[in-house]
Amino acid sequence: MYDYIIxxxxxxxxxxxxxxxxxxxxxxxxxxxxxxANHQTTANSAIIHSGHDPKENTLxxxxxxxxxxxxxxxxxxxxIPLLKTGAFVVAHNHDEELMLKDLYERAxxxxxxxxxxxxxxxxxxxxxxxxxxxxQVLSLxxxxxxxxxxxxxxxxxxxxxxxxxxxxxxxxxxxxxxQDVFEIExxxxxxxxxxxxxxxxxxxxxxxxxxxxxxxxxxxxxxxGEYFVLDRKVKGLINHVLYPLPTKVGKGVLIIPQVHGNxxxxxxxxxxxxxxxxxxxxxxxxxxxxxxxxxxxxxxxxLVIRTFAGIRASSSxxxxxxxxxxxxxxxxxxxxxxxxxxxxxxxxAEYLVDHILNHQLIKKENYNxxxxxxxxxxxxxxxxxxxxxxxxxxYGNLVCKCExxxxxxxxxxxxxxxxxxxxxxxxxxxxxxxxxCQGGYCEEMILKIIARETNQSLDxxxxxxxxxxxxxxxxxxxx
Amino acid sequence: xxxxxxxIGGGAAGLAAxxxxxxxxxxxxxxxxxxxxxxxxxxCIHNGFGLHVFKEELTGPEYSARYMDEFxxxxxxxxxxxxxxxxxxxxxxxxxxxxxxQGLFKIQSKAVILSTGCYERTRGSITLPGERPKGxxxxxxxxxxxxxxxxxxxxxxxILGSGDIGLIMARRMTLEGxxxxxxxxxxxxxxxxxxxxxxxxxxxxxxxxxxxxxxDIKGKDRxxxxxxQEVDQNFxxxxxxQKVFDVDTLLLSVGLIPDISLFDSLEFIxxxxxxxxxxxxxxxxxxxxxxxxxxxxxxxxxxxxxxIESEKAGKSAQNYxxxxxxKTKSNNVHEIKYNEKIRYVVPQLIDFQSINAPIDFSxxxxxxxxxxxxxxxxxxxxxxxxxxxxxAPAEMEKITVKPEMLIDQSQISILLEEVLT
Numbered sequence: 001m002y003d004y005i006i007x008x009x010x011x012x013x014x015x016x017x018x019x020x021x022x023x024x025x026x027x028x029x030x031x032x033x034x035x036x037a038n039h040q041t042t043a044n045s046a047i048i049h050s051g052h053d054p055k056e057n058t059l060x061x062x063x064x065x066x067x068x069x070x071x072x073x074x075x076x077x078x079x080i081p082l083l084k085t086g087a088f089v090v091a092h093n094h095d096e097e098l099m100l101k102d103l104y105e106r107a108x109x110x111x112x113x114x115x116x117x118x119x120x121x122x123x124x125x126x127x128x129x130x131x132x133x134x135x136q137v138l139s140l141x142x143x144x145x146x147x148x149x150x151x152x153x154x155x156x157x158x159x160x161x162x163x164x165x166x167x168x169x170x171x172x173x174x175x176x177x178x179q180d181v182f183e184i185e186x187x188x189x190x191x192x193x194x195x196x197x198x199x200x201x202x203x204x205x206x207x208x209x210x211x212x213x214x215x216x217x218x219x220x221x222x223x224x225g226e227y228f229v230l231d232r233k234v235k236g237l238i239n240h241v242l243y244p245l246p247t248k249v250g251k252g253v254l255i256i257p258q259v260h261g262n263x264x265x266x267x268x269x270x271x272x273x274x275x276x277x278x279x280x281x282x283x284x285x286x287x288x289x290x291x292x293x294x295x296x297x298x299x300x301x302x303l304v305i306r307t308f309a310g311i312r313a314s315s316s317x318x319x320x321x322x323x324x325x326x327x328x329x330x331x332x333x334x335x336x337x338x339x340x341x342x343x344x345x346x347x348x349a350e351y352l353v354d355h356i357l358n359h360q361l362i363k364k365e366n367y368n369x370x371x372x373x374x375x376x377x378x379x380x381x382x383x384x385x386x387x388x389x390x391x392x393x394x395y396g397n398l399v400c401k402c403e404x405x406x407x408x409x410x411x412x413x414x415x416x417x418x419x420x421x422x423x424x425x426x427x428x429x430x431x432x433x434x435x436x437c438q439g440g441y442c443e444e445m446i447l448k449i450i451a452r453e454t455n456q457s458l459d460x461x462x463x464x465x466x467x468x469x470x471x472x473x474x475x476x477x478x479x
Numbered sequence: 480x481x482x483x484x485x486x487i488g489g490g491a492a493g494l495a496a497x498x499x500x501x502x503x504x505x506x507x508x509x510x511x512x513x514x515x516x517x518x519x520x521x522x523c524i525h526n527g528f529g530l531h532v533f534k535e536e537l538t539g540p541e542y543s544a545r546y547m548d549e550f551x552x553x554x555x556x557x558x559x560x561x562x563x564x565x566x567x568x569x570x571x572x573x574x575x576x577x578x579x580x581q582g583l584f585k586i587q588s589k590a591v592i593l594s595t596g597c598y599e600r601t602r603g604s605i606t607l608p609g610e611r612p613k614g615x616x617x618x619x620x621x622x623x624x625x626x627x628x629x630x631x632x633x634x635x636x637x638i639l640g641s642g643d644i645g646l647i648m649a650r651r652m653t654l655e656g657x658x659x660x661x662x663x664x665x666x667x668x669x670x671x672x673x674x675x676x677x678x679x680x681x682x683x684x685x686x687x688x689x690x691x692x693x694x695d696i697k698g699k700d701r702x703x704x705x706x707x708q709e710v711d712q713n714f715x716x717x718x719x720x721q722k723v724f725d726v727d728t729l730l731l732s733v734g735l736i737p738d739i740s741l742f743d744s745l746e747f748i749x750x751x752x753x754x755x756x757x758x759x760x761x762x763x764x765x766x767x768x769x770x771x772x773x774x775x776x777x778x779x780x781x782x783x784x785x786x787i788e789s790e791k792a793g794k795s796a797q798n799y800x801x802x803x804x805x806k807t808k809s810n811n812v813h814e815i816k817y818n819e820k821i822r823y824v825v826p827q828l829i830d831f832q833s834i835n836a837p838i839d840f841s842x843x844x845x846x847x848x849x850x851x852x853x854x855x856x857x858x859x860x861x862x863x864x865x866x867x868x869x870x871a872p873a874e875m876e877k878i879t880v881k882p883e884m885l886i887d888q889s890q891i892s893i894l895l896e897e898v899l900t
Contacts, residue, residue, distance in 0.1 A: 228606075229603065233740070233743070276699055277610065277699075278610065278611075279608065279609050279610045279695075279696070279697075280606070280607075280608045280609060280611075281608050282608050282694070282716075285606055285608070304603060304604060304606060305601070305603045305604060306601075306602075306603035307603060307606050307607075307608075308611065378564070382583070385583055386582070386583065389582040389583060393579050393580070393582065394579065395582075395583075396577050396578050396579045396580070396581070396582045396583060397560070397577075397578065397579040398512075398562040398564060398577050401512075401562060401564075401741065402740070404564060406577075407579075436598070436740060437598045437599070437601065437738075438601040438602070438603055440598055440599050440601060440616075440617045440619070440620050441598060441620075443616075443620060444620065444623055444624060444627075444628065458628060458630060459630060462613075463612075463613030463614075463700075464613065464700070465700040467700075467701075468612075468613045468700050468701055470613065470624075470632065471624060471628075471630035471631070471632060472630070472631050472632055472633045472634055472727070472728075473630065473631050473634070474629055474630055474631075475625060475629045475630065475631060475655050
């Protein structure tokens with residue numbers, strides 16, 4: 001029996017797992033997908049917001065500001081990438097400048113300390129491709145961007161190294177409470193017992209809660225956001241996160257420099273019924289093309305390498321819902337975590353464990369908060385590269401030439417503590433296939449490396465989910 | 480390691496360039512990232528290669544074998560499984576090169592030929608709407624899985640784009656037992672060679688939907704269904720023209736792009752139409768000693784023309800190295816002008832300093848024309864005309880300007896006019 005079962009291995013579940021793994025308790029993270037970080041965490045803006053935007057006196061405002069600081073600690077402890085871009089919120093006329101002033105005051109009340117107004121000339125000198133129509137910007141130097149997949153993987157890896165368990169392809173199909181013990185059924189066939197359950201099930205939070213509760217105090221409203229990804233050749237074109245003024249439905253369409261040099265354009269914001277339909281639409285993508293013109297010029301749409309869409313788990317509660325069940329002791333909701341969920345996640349984990357669980361937890365003596373990141377070969381200098389090559393000649397075999405990823409890095413991604421044996425799993429860990437040719441060249445090589453390292457045949461290797469093999473069948477004549 | 484000439488890429492272009500650059504006084508190295516020479520020809524097991532160069536019809540591997548045999552006889556040095564990861568230029572080129580066997584090391588070279596081929600445009604670059612399941616891939620990747628590795632990527636297939644690889648794969652997958660339900664092309668004409676439309680689609684009753692594109696993709700994890708729609712003149716989908724196909728595979732044959740991004744650091748001047756370097760008739764870029772040929776320069780539809788062009792590039796590199804000391808920078812270089820019926824011309828520049836051989840101009844037209852006439856003009860005089868039939872954007876055209884045609888050293892214009900009958 002586990003002390004805690006966490007349902008969901010997104011950015012929230014993995015942060016909670018890491019936080020709990022500091023203590024002398026047993027923890028199991030359940031994930032219905034074939035990998036961690038596969039819904040909201042896989043498709044978002046990657047921004048660590050400063051906290052200027054959420055409504056005052058909400059958990060969103062509080063945890064956004066706290067989370068922003070906690071990311072600096074995670075950068076040191078987990079070696080996650082963090083690009084300190086700063087951000088500009090832009091205004092185009094007198095009316096918008098008044099709204100910018102309101103936003104400034106809200107930011108101050110939310111506890112954002114680094115903030116200032118810049119006039120057009122000051123802003124343009126720092127960001128030459130700002131749209132000419134902009135008259136003033138609110139500068140937020142504490143805004144950063146990260147690589148959300150790596151953050152979630154790093155948290156979960158660190159939790160695993162501190163004793164937590166992880167089970168993927170494990171969809172929770174029923175939850176019963178029998179006296180003080182929760183019986184969690186996964187995939188309609190296996191029962192796992194736990195003293196406490198934390199639901200961090202993102203877009204499925206309400207469905208998971210209904211497995212136990214009669215009345216779930218919130219409803220999830222899926223809200224889709226679409227994006228363009230520009231190739232990393234655009235590095236330097238835009239150096240700050242650029243926001244338009246926020247509207248009722250969200251922060252608007254942004255321009256977001258990424259840690260590896262790419263730029264994201266998006267998101268749109270469309271409510272929909274389907275929880276998993278993250279499809280791109282012509283309407284949505286056309287809107288992004290239109291909207292970014294108001295914030296920047298010279299955006300090279302010929303360097304688009306990918307489009308994607310993600311679903312945010314907005315809720316009827318509006319703020320984050322982080323509370324114990326009103327019907328069942330020791331069942332905890334961590335729900336409605338839409339933006340700024342990525343930023344807030346480490347603060348949410350602290351708040352939940354320190355203030356909501358209400359359990360006496362004893363720290364582990366041998367807890368290790370540090371994660372040693374595997375080398376990224378082409379980020380190193382020539383001498384260090386030569387040293388690594390002596391240890392492992394597979395660093396000499398360049399597989400993904402667009403992003404310069406070597407065979408050794410791909411093997412690390414397959415065999416790490418949270419290793420994965422799928423094409424997309426490798427992309428999310430080692431970045432192979434993230435570049436200009438989108439795996440057109442290297443996918444076949446990666447497939448063969450996975451097959452060799454995991455003793456599978458080529459046609460057993462999946463794209464991502466279970467039963468998604470890249471290859472359908474052998475040909476009639478096999479050489 | 481110090482070399483006179485490094486040829487990056489050992490496919491059709493690199494092999495032809497190496498053969499013609501070969502000289503007892505020149506130390507040549509060919510670098511190939513695959514485990515064997517031959518490049519993309521290795522996976523092109525269909526026939527249709529060699530009609531111009533060898534006057535007979537060969538398969539891709541047969542065609543490359545002819546060059547490889549000659550190459551091996553000359554004992555030109557080559558490295559396999561080796562990738563160039565960085566290029567710098569001072570007086571010489573400094574290449575950083577990596578392989579499993581030899582690790583990471585540097586090579587100095589007086590001249591470099593880029594014969595790195597091209598890569599396939601992806602779903603991302605054409606912004607296809609819909610979900611992102613597995614089962615959508617470039618046709619060339621599927622061709623590699625099929626012809627090199629021996630696996631079909633799917634059993635019910637639709638193909639977007641009528642580029643030659645897509646057409647070839649329509650036939651190839653049909654022969655291997657897959658059901659190919661159709662090919663959609665956004666343009667009102669096919670982007671492949673006519674012979675491929677006939678031999679790969681018509682012969683197998685595979686429908687070609689012109690002025691159609693994919694407007695929706697369904698399937699969370701695995702591709703389940705695609706929707707195609709007719710498009711108007713501005714490529715916008717027309718209402719109520721949807722056709723739905725249940726498929727497990729969508730192959731993309733939507734264009735090829737010269738693969739030269741590893742060399743972006745050299746900042747050579749690019750032609751936005753070819754998406755590669757601007758070169759003179761020696762296939763030399765504005766970076767002295769840097770030559771580009773084959774699909775790395777502009778995408779060809781026939782390998783024969785790749786070989787012919789690359790032989791010239793190889794010869795130019797040979798001359799460059801042998802006459803390095805006497806070489807002075809020419810200040811008599813003119814851009815070729817052309818009219819709107821021509822999409823691009825390669826070479827883009829003529830260096831008048833030393834014209835001693837005929838210049839082959841390769842180009843593509845912007846629209847289908849039954850009959851047309853090319854006119855080459857210099858100093859307000861027509862210096863050459865050529866009639867042409869059945870012009871199409873998919874088929875590369877060539878004209879040759881001989882030194883004796885030139886009046887002086889002023890700019891040359893190439894005009895194409897449609898002849899309406």
